[in-house]
Every structure is written in C-alpha cells, then in structure tokens.
Amino acid sequence: xxxxxxxxxxxxxxxxxxxxxxxxxxxxxxxxxxxxxxxxxxxxxxxxxxxxxxxxxxxxxxxxxxxxxxxxxxxxxxxxxxxxxxxxxxxxxxxxxxxxxxxxxxxxxxxxxxxxxxxxxxxxxxxxxxxxxxxxxxxxxxxxxx
Numbered sequence: 001x002x003x004x005x006x007x008x009x010x011x012x013x014x015x016x017x018x019x020x021x022x023x024x025x026x027x028x029x030x031x032x033x034x035x036x037x038x039x040x041x042x043x044x045x046x047x048x049x050x051x052x053x054x055x056x057x058x059x060x061x062x063x064x065x066x067x068x069x070x071x072x073x074x075x076x077x078x079x080x081x082x083x084x085x086x087x088x089x090x091x092x093x094x095x096x097x098x099x100x101x102x103x104x105x106x107x108x109x110x111x112x113x114x115x116x117x118x119x120x121x122x123x124x125x126x127x128x129x130x131x132x133x134x135x136x137x138x139x140x141x142x143x144x145x146x
Contacts, residue, residue, distance in 0.1 A: 007044040036111035056121035071096040082109035
C-alpha cells in the first residue's frame, strides 16, 4: 500500500484486500469504534496494523486466519462487566478481544469499553499534567503561543 495514502485509506484497502468475513468484521468493528468515539484517530503501524488513538493508544486491529483481534493497550486497567475480553487475559497491561467468524458483537458493551479506554487515557493525561514540574508547564504554554 502506498505511502501517499492516509491511514484511513490504508485500513479501507486492508478491508477490501481481505475480501472475506474478516474484512467484513474489521469494517463492522471500525464502524462501532467511530460511533463510540467520533474523534478517534486512525493510524497504520507496524507494516499493516490498524491502530486507533484518542488521548493515547486505544487498541490495534489485527487479522489472522481464524480471528480478528482487537488488542487494548491498557485493557487490564478497564472494567469489562460484559466479559468482552477473551484473550491475553494473563497480562498485566493489555487485554484482547478475539472475534471469530459468526460471532455476535454486544454493540453497547463494545462501545462502552471504548469509552472507558478513552476515559482511562484522559485520566493518565490529567495525572501526568498534575505531576509535571512547574517549569515544564510554563515551557509548554510558551511553545503553544509561538
């Protein structure tokens, strides 16, 4: 895929390239992500992995032969009352959702999980801003004005 293409266009291309249930599922999950977080930023990393950001990384969207995997960067810190996380459960930081052909998505729980991920990212930013040295804050304000 061309370097001139935007990350969103590259993700569109990956969906078309898959041409099977995985492309359809990745497209559906992507739509739900955008519904949950209208300001989400899409990136294309690591030689072909869609990544979604909002105030930090939310998750990656990888496709394998028998699964579409969404790996949440800070999934272990998120409440998952609906039990969407079903992979990478032993880790201290990440959690993943493996979706197989024919799986149904609990759309409300899925969107809530994405909203929780953004809230977590925002809380980390607020905590970082509170602990930054005063001179760093002043420099940041000055650089924004220039």
